[in-house]
Amino acid sequence: MAELKDRLRADLTTALKARDSTTVATLRMALAAISNEEVAGKSSRELRDEEVLTVLGRETKKRREAAEARRWPGEPREAGWQPRCAPRSLLMALRVATDRTATH
Numbered sequence: 001m002a003e004l005k006d007r008l009r010a011d012l013t014t015a016l017k018a019r020d021s022t023t024v025a026t027l028r029m030a031l032a033a034i035s036n037e038e039v040a041g042k043s044s045r046e047l048r049d050e051e052v053l054t055v056l057g058r059e060t061k062k063r064r065e066a067a068e069a070r071r072w073p074g075e076p077r078e079a080g081w082q083p084r085c086a087p088r089s090l091l092m093a094l095r096v097a098t099d100r101t102a103t104h
Contacts, residue, residue, distance in 0.1 A: 004049045005034060033059045 008031055015023035037055045038047055047055065 002047055002049050002052050004052045005031070005047070008034075030056060030059060 008027055012024065012027040012031065015027060033055050034047060034052055037051070038044055
């Protein structure tokens with residue numbers, strides 16, 4: 001059995017007990033990707049640690065690319081740049097401003 005997968009499961013249990021919803025969601029996503037990879041193909045198999053790392057790297061790349069796609073236009077790329085989505089309050093303000101412009 002892959003030690004890394006066991007560690008992820010133990011971390012999930014700890015996060016569930018701590019009620020850390022972000023960590024729980026992240027670990028569940030990672031474990032789901034690992035499980036999907038294990039059952040892909042003609043026969044199911046258990047992944048080795050190296051294969052688990054490959055799957056996690058692939059999932060990380062997907063999330064990074066998705067975050068990059070949501071980057072604000074014209075936003076500079078800096079060292080340590082972290083992608084972000086628009087805060088809900090900003091989106092609501094933009095909607096209100098757009099509605100006002102459309103009615104006048």
